[in-house]
Every structure is written in C-alpha cells, then in structure tokens.
Amino acid sequence: MLYREAGQFKATYVEDQQIFPIRQDRIAFAILLAVAFLVVPLVGNQYWLSAILTPFLVASLATIGLNILTGYAGQLSLGTAAFMAVGAFMAYNFELRMPWMPILGSFALAGLCAAAVGMVFGLPSLRIKGFYLAVATLACQFFVLWALQRIGWFTNYSTSGVITAQKIVILGYAVVTPASKYLLTLSVVAVMALLAKNLMRSQTGRAFMAVRDMDVAAEVIGIRMMRTKLLAFAISSFYCGVAGALYAFCYLGTVEPEAFNLDISFRILFMVIVGGVGSILGSFLGAGFITLLPIFLNLVSGWIRHTFGVELDHAMLSNLELIIFGGLIIFFLIVEPLGLARLWQIGKEKLRLWPFPH
Amino acid sequence: MNWQFFLEVLAGGLLAGVMYALVALGFVLIYKASGVFNFAQGAMVFFAALTFVSLVERGMNFWIALLATLAVMIGLGIAIERAVLRPLVNQPPITLFMATIGLTFVLEGLSQLIWGSQPHGLELGIPDEPMQWLSESANINISQFDLFAALVAGILVAVLALFFQKTRIGRALRAVADDHQAALAVGIPLRQIWAIVWAVAGFVALVAGLMWGARNGVQYALTFIALKALPVLILGGFESVAGAIVGGLIIGASEKLAEVYLGPFVGGGLESWFPYVLALLFLLVRPEGLFGEKHIDRV
Numbered sequence: 001m002l003y004r005e006a007g008q009f010k011a012t013y014v015e016d017q018q019i020f021p022i023r024q025d026r027i028a029f030a031i032l033l034a035v036a037f038l039v040v041p042l043v044g045n046q047y048w049l050s051a052i053l054t055p056f057l058v059a060s061l062a063t064i065g066l067n068i069l070t071g072y073a074g075q076l077s078l079g080t081a082a083f084m085a086v087g088a089f090m091a092y093n094f095e096l097r098m099p100w101m102p103i104l105g106s107f108a109l110a111g112l113c114a115a116a117v118g119m120v121f122g123l124p125s126l127r128i129k130g131f132y133l134a135v136a137t138l139a140c141q142f143f144v145l146w147a148l149q150r151i152g153w154f155t156n157y158s159t160s161g162v163i164t165a166q167k168i169v170i171l172g173y174a175v176v177t178p179a180s181k182y183l184l185t186l187s188v189v190a191v192m193a194l195l196a197k198n199l200m201r202s203q204t205g206r207a208f209m210a211v212r213d214m215d216v217a218a219e220v221i222g223i224r225m226m227r228t229k230l231l232a233f234a235i236s237s238f239y240c241g242v243a244g245a246l247y248a249f250c251y252l253g254t255v256e257p258e259a260f261n262l263d264i265s266f267r268i269l270f271m272v273i274v275g276g277v278g279s280i281l282g283s284f285l286g287a288g289f290i291t292l293l294p295i296f297l298n299l300v301s302g303w304i305r306h307t308f309g310v311e312l313d314h315a316m317l318s319n320l321e322l323i324i325f326g327g328l329i330i331f332f333l334i335v336e337p338l339g340l341a342r343l344w345q346i347g348k349e350k351l352r353l354w355p356f357p358h
Numbered sequence: 359m360n361w362q363f364f365l366e367v368l369a370g371g372l373l374a375g376v377m378y379a380l381v382a383l384g385f386v387l388i389y390k391a392s393g394v395f396n397f398a399q400g401a402m403v404f405f406a407a408l409t410f411v412s413l414v415e416r417g418m419n420f421w422i423a424l425l426a427t428l429a430v431m432i433g434l435g436i437a438i439e440r441a442v443l444r445p446l447v448n449q450p451p452i453t454l455f456m457a458t459i460g461l462t463f464v465l466e467g468l469s470q471l472i473w474g475s476q477p478h479g480l481e482l483g484i485p486d487e488p489m490q491w492l493s494e495s496a497n498i499n500i501s502q503f504d505l506f507a508a509l510v511a512g513i514l515v516a517v518l519a520l521f522f523q524k525t526r527i528g529r530a531l532r533a534v535a536d537d538h539q540a541a542l543a544v545g546i547p548l549r550q551i552w553a554i555v556w557a558v559a560g561f562v563a564l565v566a567g568l569m570w571g572a573r574n575g576v577q578y579a580l581t582f583i584a585l586k587a588l589p590v591l592i593l594g595g596f597e598s599v600a601g602a603i604v605g606g607l608i609i610g611a612s613e614k615l616a617e618v619y620l621g622p623f624v625g626g627g628l629e630s631w632f633p634y635v636l637a638l639l640f641l642l643v644r645p646e647g648l649f650g651e652k653h654i655d656r657v
Binding site: 070076124127128129130131132134135136138139142143145146149150262266269270273277315316319320321322323325326327328329330333334337 | 395441442445446449451452453455456457459460461462463464465466467468470471474475585588589591592596624627628630631634635637638641642645646647
C-alpha cells in the first residue's frame with residue numbers, strides 16, 4: 001500500500017535513469033544516509049564505531065572491488081588481500097616520502113599502485129579461465145606478501161616489518177577520534193560506491209557483463225577483450241587498494257604484511273557470495289553479515305554461559321565458531337545461492353503487494 | 359657447481375614433489391568426476407591424519423586404526439555428498455567451490471573439537487634419515503622415508519589406475535567424468551558415483567595424511583599443504599591423474615632448486631610463491647596445463 005510504483009510517472013530520460021526509480025526508495029535511502037552521517041557518530045560508542053562499523057565499511061569497499069571483478073566481469077580472484085596490502089603499504093610510503101601530500105591524494109595514488117599490480121597479475125586472464133585463473137591469482141597473493149616482507153623499502157626498513165600509519169590530517173583538522181575516522185571512511189566508501197554503481201550501469205559495466213556471460217560472444221560483437229579484462233582488474237584493484245589504505249589508516253593503525261593473508265581474501269570472497277554476485281547493494285549486505293556473524297556468535301556463547309552456567313573453554317569455543325561459520329556458509333549457498341541481495345529483491349516484491357497480496 | 363649436491367637437491371625435490379602429488383591426486387579425483395574444485399582436500403588430509411593418530415595414541419592397533427579411519431573417511435565422503443553436494447546440483451562451479459571452502463572450516467573445527475588441537479608425532483616405522491649405502495658410496499643424502507613415500511604413491515596410482523580401468527564402478531566413474539547427463543541417460547546412478555568418488559578421495563587423503571603426518575607431525579599446519587598442491591594441479595591439468603604426478607615432480611624439483619640456487623640472491627623464502635609463478639608462466643604457454651583437456655569455446 002505504501003510501497004508501490006503506481007502513480008509515479010517518468011516524463012524525462014533523466015527521471016528514467018535514476019538509481020532509485022521509486023520515490024519511497026529515495027526517501028528511505030536519504031534517511032539511511034542521514035542516519036549514517038549524522039546520527040551514528042553522535043550516538044555510537046567507541047566500540048561500535050571503531051571495532052564494528054569502520055571495519056564493516058572498509059570490508060564493503062573491498063567487497064565492491066572484488067564484486068566488480070568477479071561479479072560483473074566474471075574473473076574469479078583469490079588475491080584481494082594482496083591488492084589491499086599494496087594499497088596500505090603504498091599509502092604509508094606516499095605519506096612518509098611526500099609529507100606535503102594530502103591524505104586523500106595518497107589514498108588515490110595508493111589505489112593507482114594497486115591497480116597497476118592488478119593489471120600485471122590480470123594479464124594471464126587473457127589466456128586462462130575459471131579455476132586455473134583463480135589459482136593463478138594466488139601467485140599474486142603470495143608474491144606480494146613475500147615482497148612486502150623481504151624488501152625493506154616498503155616498510156621503511158623497520159626491523160619487525162610492521163608499519164605505523166601516520167596521523168591523518170585533512171585541511172588542518174586532525175582525524176583521531178573514532179567518530180571522525182568513521183566519518184572519513186564513510187565518506188570515501190559512499191562516494192566510491194556511487195561511482196561503482198554508475199560505472200556498472202555505463203558502457204564499461206555492460207561490457208564487463210558481456211564478458212562475464214560469454215567472452216567469445218562478447219568479442220564477436222566488438223568488445224575489446226584485452227582492454228575490458230585489464231580494465232576490470234585495474235578498477236577492482238583500485239577499490240581494493242583504497243580499502244586497504246583505509247584499513248591501515250582508519251582501523252588498524254599498525255600493520256604488518258601478514259594482516260593481509262589469504263584468510264582475508266577468502267573472507268572478502270565470502271562477502272561477495274553471501275551478499276550477492278554482481279550487486280553493489282549485495283556487497284554491503286554481505287560485508288555486514290560476515291562482519292557481524294562472529295560478534296553475534298560471541299554474544300550467543302556469552303548468553304549460553306550466562307543462562308546455563310556451562311563454561312566453554314576458549315579453544316572449544318573457537319572451534320565451534322569455525323564449524324558454525326562454515327556450516328552457515330554452506331547453508332546459505334544451499335538456501336539462497338544468489339545471496340542476500342536476491343532476498344532483498346524478493347522482499348521488495350512482496351512489499352509491493354502488501355498488505356493485500358491478492 | 360658441485361654435481362653431487364645438485365643431484366641431492368634434485369632428488370630431494372623430486373621426492374618432495376611426490377608428496378605434493380599425493381595431495382593433488384585427491385583434488386583430481388573429485389574434479390574429474392563431479393567438476394567440483396574441492397578446496398577442502400587439505401582439511402580432509404588433516405582430519406584423516408588426526409583421527410588416525412588419535413586412535414593409535416588411545417592404544418588401538420595400527421591396522422585396526424587404519425581400517426577405522428578409512429571407514430570414517432568413507433562415511434565422511436558419503437555425508438558430504440548427501441549434505442553439501444546433492445542440494446547444490448546444477449549450481450555454477452563458483453558456488454560449489456565456495457561450499458567446499460565452508461566445508462574446510464567445518465572440518466578444521468570438527469577435527470580439533472573432537473581430538474584437541476595439540477600437535478602429534480606419527481611413527482610409521484620408516485626412519486626419516488639418509489640411506490647409509492648411498493651416502494657412503496656416492497656421497498648423496500636421500501632419505502629412506504622419501505623413497506618409501508614415492509613407493510606408496512606409485513602403488514596408489516597403480517591401484518587407482520586398475521580401479522578406474524578394470525572395475526565396473528571405475529568405468530562408471532569415467533563415464534560420469536566425461537559427461538554427467540550422458541552417464542545419467544545410460545543409467546549410471548550419479549549420486550552413488552559421487553559418494554564413491556568422495557569416499558575414494560577420503561582414502562587418498564588418508565594416505566597423504568599418513569605420509570605428511572609422519573614427515574612434519576600431525577598439526578594444524580597440515581591443512582596448508584592444500585596450497586602446495588594447487589600449483590601442481592594447474593601445471594598438470596585439473597583432470598589428469600598423470601598430470602598430478604608429473605606436475606608434482608616438476609614443482610617439487612624446481613622449487614627446491616630455486617630455493618637453493620636462487621634463494622640467496624633474493625633473501626630466501628621463495629618456496630611460498632615460486633611454484634605459483636612457475637605454474638603461471640607455464641599456463642601462459644599452455645592454458646589447460648600439461649595434460650588437461652583442451653578447452654574449446656563455442657558461441
């Protein structure tokens with residue numbers, strides 16, 4: 001009754017091309033943005049802001065990056081964490097060696113470095129496909145981490161191989177509190193998500209999808225394979241690189257290369273799959289689900305301890321967590337292989353008929 | 359260059375490659391029959407080795423423990439087919455791949471939940487030390503255990519080859535590997551076949567687990583050997599048993615040679631990525647691996 005398209009006419013092409021064609025969607029999204037930008041920094045406590053929301057946003061950005069590559073362009077990659085590592089360490093180096101550089105400039109340049117690395121390791125995608133490519137991207141994962149650990153220049157010859165991200169200063173304003181770091185992350189993620197959404201609706205995005213659906217056919221209708229695939233790798237790595245820089249500067253503070261191990265790559269891939277392959281909204285949903293799941297499991301175990309008085313020892317708990325995490329992934333894939341984004345879509349269609357479904 | 363040292367490194371590498379091939383075999387079996395890239399193979403190896411070692415430590419006879427573990431692995435294979443694969447029939451390969459990653463978490467958690475997470479030693483009665491006569495006569499150190507592992511791998515491949523070529527089930531397996539639908543059409547029960555394949559992969563995982571467990575001890579790090587087997591797979595081709603063996607030998611030998619002769623120039627630690635880069639360069643020339651099926655694109 002409340003949520004419907006009836007009566008909403010589109011008289012111009014601009015109206016027809018809106019991201020949210022339904023008025024209720026626009027209102028809801030505006031409210032969501034207002035809450036995220038204005039209410040959350042005011043009411044959120046330090047734990048929520050710095051330990052949950054900021055990593056969630058960073059993970060969303062990385063997930064968008066991988067989704068562009070895997071979901072839209074159809075190239076399976078297991079090297080996401082490596083691109084993030086490049087972003088984090090290059091942002092550190094740009095800040096270190098060019099202190100006059102504004103921090104957002106460093107992030108962008110770090111993203112470009114990650115894009116360059118991504119293009120180099122994307123070259124094999126022109127010849128190999130599917131799981132062969134996935135395993136090949138593992139080469140990137142291991143090689144990049146090895147290089148970051150062995151080549152002293154990246155870590156400024158720190159003996160432990162750990163870097164400490166510099167203080168963030170934007171236009172003379174020091175970003176130190178959790179709320180301001182959250183706001184910085186949110187702004188970057190919001191702008192880049194909007195860019196991604198629009199890019200995927202443009203000619204470039206459509207070329208990606210054509211390559212994903214059948215690359216030979218795409219080539220036949222005149223899509224340049226090399227340009228498209230390398231562009232997909234570059235854009236995806238750029239997003240991952242910026243996400244890595246944010247991860248280092250706004251969330252962790254001190255970073256070692258091992259923080260970007262294969263586990264992170266898999267985690268991001270899970271977020272893509274759980275959220276929905278080929279969906280920007282799904283990237284956020286998936287990132288939220290995977291970030292919140294361990295916290296939720298912790299809460300449940302605390303609740304069990306509280307009500308039943310059963311003391312679970314730590315090792316057992318972490319093993320149980322592994323089992324439940326894995327089990328939920330499998331369960332999810334079986335129940336809804338298209339991810340949370342699909343559930344959202346189904347929900348919206350139901351809402352259109354509500355409360356009179358017949 | 360000292361040729362004896364070179365030979366020693368080469369032989370050591372080749373024999374280490376055999377160990378990689380043991381793990382890669384499990385991947386190949388499942389990929390051939392069901393088109394699933396089973397990332398959980400490493401976790402299965404860990405699960406098998408840990409179960410076996412824990413049974414032996416609880417005073418069970420070696421052979422009975424072996425049989426019991428084999429039974430557990432076959433049960434596991436059937437359970438996986440039932441609970442994970444059957445509901446996911448007809449899903450795209452990436453979904454199945456993700457499911458096996460989820461399975462990896464479950465298996466890792468489960469095995470440590472049941473048997474505890476402390477590392478165990480495993481004795482097979484074969485000493486892991488250089489053979490006397492060889493080091494005396496030719497001054498080359500080759501471990502007796504490595505040769506034993508190579509022998510086991512040889513027997514395993516022979517048994518698998520016999521099983522695939524000569525038995526009724528083996529022929530059905532090959533039919534399924536060629537074409538699921540055609541196999542179904544001639545009346546081969548697909549579900550049974552998949553359960554059998556996963557059970558056989560469980561058996562291979564047990565053998566690999568015993569070998570690796572005896573070499574490095576049974577501990578959590580055992581799950582990472584799956585990562586060692588991946589470059590072997592893409593080098594040899596996903597669908598080929600022979601490819602797994604040859605790929606394993608190439609990767610093992612080149613990895614050790616690179617570590618010894620190239621390592622000092624770049625600061626060591628090459629082993630983590632060198633096999634991948636080697637396999638990657640190789641794929642640029644032959645995109646389907648050494649023995650993989652040639653891929654033909656049709657619009």
